[in-house]
Amino acid sequence: MTGSSKKFSDLPPRSRAMIIVGAMIQFVLQGAALRDLKRRPSAQVKGPKPLWVGLSFVNYLGPIAYFAVGRKGTEK
Template structure:
């Protein structure tokens, strides 16, 4: 099977790849900034594994979204 080169892709496929990459990158940055600023008591689990998973996993945004949905806890009332 021959590898498809960038020049062989249609303009629509190129745009989809670029937009997907930008969206995933933006989600990762926002998730990492939130993780860094959030107190450890408001994160389910340790912050280090979340940071590693968010940074190193190429997931089409699944890991950052999982962090936002599952990994954060609501602040406790003081």
Template sequence: MTHRKWRDLPWSQRTAIAAAGAVQTVLAASAWWDLARRPADRVRGPKWSWACVIAVNFIGPIAYFTAGRVPPRAATTGQSA
């Protein structure tokens, strides 16, 4: 197996790699931002463990957003049933 250098890759592959890197960066940054500002009682499990999970490419931030956060409480209207 030969290693290809960045400059040897076609433009389309370089663009795809750069786009994937940008998506990963935005996903991780937004997940860490949310985790830092979310109260601990609104996170499933310890916050430090979710901070580590978020570092895992693509899967970590998606897992945090889908399983790590406790959904907001239902708003009460003040009416009795």
């Protein structure tokens, strides 16, 4: 390893807090997307559900993309 790599515990408190908050946001977004995918009928999802499940694991972008473009409207 090079001398530039740091351990999490070596980071300043603000940096550690930002990493933790970012991870929490990712987990909440992904959890919400996965929950919505599980409950939403396939007819209300643009594209195959397994594809969106896989994309939900792409940090931030996957869940946001699902909510922005992956769901069909529920107009009646």
